[in-house]
Amino acid sequence: MKKVGSKKNNPFPLTIEELKKILNKQYAYSSDLSFTVYEHEEQKIAVFYIQFSVDEMKLENYLLETLLNTEEQLTNQLALKRVPLSDGGEYNNFESILDYLIQGHVFVYFETENSVLGYSIPNKIIRNLETTETESLVLGPKVAFTESLSTNINIIRYGLKSKDLVMEKHIIGRRDPREVRLIYVRSIANDTDINTFRQRIKALEVDFIDDTSVLTQYLEDNSTTVFPQFLITELPDRLIYNLSRGKIGVLSENSPNAIIAPSTFFSFFESTEDIYMRWNSASFIRILRFISFFISTLLTPLYVAAVTFHYEIVPTPVLITLGESRAAVPFPPIFEALFLELMIELLREAGARLPTKVGQTIGIVGGVVIGTAAVEAGITSNVLVIIVALSALASFTTPNYIMGTTARVIRFPMIIFAGLLGLIGIVFCTSILLIHLIKLTSLGRPYFSPVYPFRWKDFNKSLFRSKPDMQQKRFISYRPKDKYRFKKIKKGLKKDIDE
Structure with a gap:
């Protein structure tokens, strides 16, 4: 049994009428407050709760039926023993009572x-x-998280059966506690x-938290950067995998x-499929994702720089x-590229916001029709259409949607600097990005690790995958307590069965 409140600030005992008047004052603009008074053994019992926020079947079958069928006068202690509900407690602080009301609590006052x-x-x-x-x-489990916290917790406990698994409870939000x-x-x-994350959560004072994606924006180290510092996933399997690695x-x-x-930075190019594939195939696909990211951000700017300033770097047949x-194109390459x-x-x-079937049609038909019409009208060249389409296709290979969006955002300043300064502008933008990535941190840890600070032993856990028997160590950049996932066992000599 839990007790909330103190004797010093306790306004009870009150009459039923006084209690109802206080609650009606607090909920003067809401008609959802249910306040019912029952007469039982010459005793008045008030039951109040917010309608539609409680399970009325449990309220009728377990709480009211037990209380009203008792043949003796009830007290708090007696009711706690008789009512077959485990999460019961005494409250004497009105602020706590009002907070718990909107969370689905039913209160009974004798x-x-x-x-x-x-x-x-x-x-x-x-x-x-x-x-x-x-x-x-x-490949791998495809079940996703839901909006129910209890369901998500059960999924995690089912997938990670460890006695060391800790789930700390925190409440965020002043007006909408979550x-x-x-x-x-x-x-x-x-x-x-752990302490850094816990401190940031406790220090957060906001009215509402709509979603975890909003929560990350309050907790990240740098809120002005376009790069995401926390990974957001809807896959329980991915969360379990990272928890076992020390995250x-x-x-x-x-x-x-x-x-x-x-x-x-490299975490956003990993996929849980990499775990279930053979190590050499997974390494190839992961490297392909990195190459695709650079193609997505640099291919169109390189075209603009080459056509505007640096004809000499283009082979003669391609130049023709x-x-x-x-x-027939009257615009300079920079405007042509920005338009496309x-x-x-x-x-x-448009394809993302429309219904699925309509969105797919708009994306395919719109791209083909508008691209063909733009070339025939002389607004853009057919070579640039191919390059822009390839850049867009490369951005889709990033497993994380937010990082894919980041590549799209970076591409526009790259194109502008390429059109103004040529290759010098591209080198300038790339240098600024590298300096920015080196300075970034995620929960105080280097964001660009293992490239900076350089740790060769972590490359097989970020840029590529090595053989399973060579992955006995965890990612040392996160400084986990237990560095080893398993101990390497030496294989014995192979012998024939007859020996």
Whole structure:
């Protein structure tokens, strides 16, 4: 049994009428407050709660039926023993009572008692487990998180059966209190990272937290950068994998996503499929993702720089083709490239916001029709259409949607500097980006690790995958308590069965 409040600030005992008057004053603009008075054994009992936020079947079958069928006069202690609900407690602080009311608590007050009884029986709206929407997979578990925190916690505990698994409970939000769970494996995660994350959550004072993606914007080290510093995932399997590597996770009530930290720049190019594939195939695909990121950000700017300033770097046969394709185009390459890139972004956003079937049609037909019409009208060259399409296609290979969006944002200043300064502008932008990435941190850890600070032993866990028997160590840049995942066993000599 829990007790909330103190004797010093206790306004009880009150009459039923006084209690009702106080509650009606607090909820003067809401008609959802249910306040019912029952007569039982010459005793008045008040039951109050917020309608639609409690499970009324449990309220009728377990609470009211037990109280009203008791043949003796009730007290708080007697009711706590008789009512078959585990989460019951005494409350004598009105601020706590009002907070718990909106969280799905039912309160019972026996007139002349020094406190009210409260039971948590929320009416939870739970969505069935479904496959992922934003993180498509071919191999591995495909179940996704839901908006129910209890369901998400059960999924994590089912997938990670460890006695060291810790789920710290925190409440965020002054006007809309929301439960948040800080999750880590106690014997692996670094204490400094845990304390840093816990301190940031406790120091956060906001009215509302709509989703974990909003929460990350308050907790990240640098809120002005375009690069995400915390990884957001809807895959329980990915969260479990990172917890076993020494990272920390955060789950929030009413959010189907989890936060993973600390994260590096290279974490956003990893996929859980890499675990289930053979190490050499997974390494090839991961390297392909990095190459695609650079193609997405640099290919169009390189075209603009070459056509505007640096004809000498283009082979002669290709230069003749470029000249023929641009002969009827009246605009400079920078405006031509910005026009096509903006058109691609408009088509992408239109396809994402429209219903699925209509969005796919708009994306395919719109791209083909508008691209062909632009070339025939002489607004752009056919070579640039191919280059922009290839850049857009390369951005889709990034497993993380936010990092893919980051590549799209970076591309526009790159094009502008390439059109103004040529290759010097591209080198300048790239240098600024590298300096920025080196300075960034995620939960106080270097964001560009293992490239800076350079740690060769971590390359096989970020840029590529080595053989499973060579991955006995965890990512040392996060400084986990237990550095070893397993101990390497020496293989014995192979012998024939007959020997």
